[in-house]
Amino acid sequence: MIKLLILVLLGFVGYSIIQGLIRPKDSRGRKMPRSRSQEGEQMVEDPQCxxxxxxxxxxxxxxxxRxxxxxxxxxxxxxKKNH
Ligand SMILES: [Zn+2]
Structure with a gap:
C-alpha cells in the first residue's frame, strides 16, 4: 500500500516536472511576436504599384x-480612381 502511494507521488512529481518543462516553452512563444516585430514584421503589397x-x-x-x-x-x- 505504501509502495503504491510512493508510485502515485512519483507520478505526480514527474507530471509537475514535465509541466514545468512545457511552461518555459510557452513563455518563449509569447516572446515570439516581439522578436517578429523587431526583425521583419508582416509585409503587405501595394496593389497600385x-x-x-x-x-x-x-x-x-x-x-x-477589403x-x-x-x-x-x-x-x-x-x-481609388480605378476602383
Ligand atoms: Zn505604391
Whole structure:
C-alpha cells in the first residue's frame, strides 16, 4: 500500500516536472511576436504599384469592403480612381 502511494507521488512529481518543462516553452512563444516585430514584421503589397512594405509603414484603406495597404497617399488616390 505504501509502495503504491510512493508510485502515485512519483507520478505526480514527474507530471509537475514535465509541466514545468512545457511552461518555459510557452513563455518563449509569447516572446515570439516581439522578436517578429523587431526583425521583419508582416509585409503587405501595394496593389497600385506592387511595392512590398512593412505593415506599420503602409497606409491602410478600406476599399469595397477589403482592407488594402498602400506605400503612399498618391497610390491610394490612384487606386481609388480605378476602383
Ligand atoms: Zn505604391
Amino acid at each position: 506592387g511595392t512590398f512594405l512593412p505593415l506599420s509603414d503602409a497606409i491602410s484603406a478600406n476599399i469595397n469592403g 482592407q488594402q495597404y498602400f506605400c503612399s497617399r498618391k497610390c491610394l488616390k490612384e487606386y
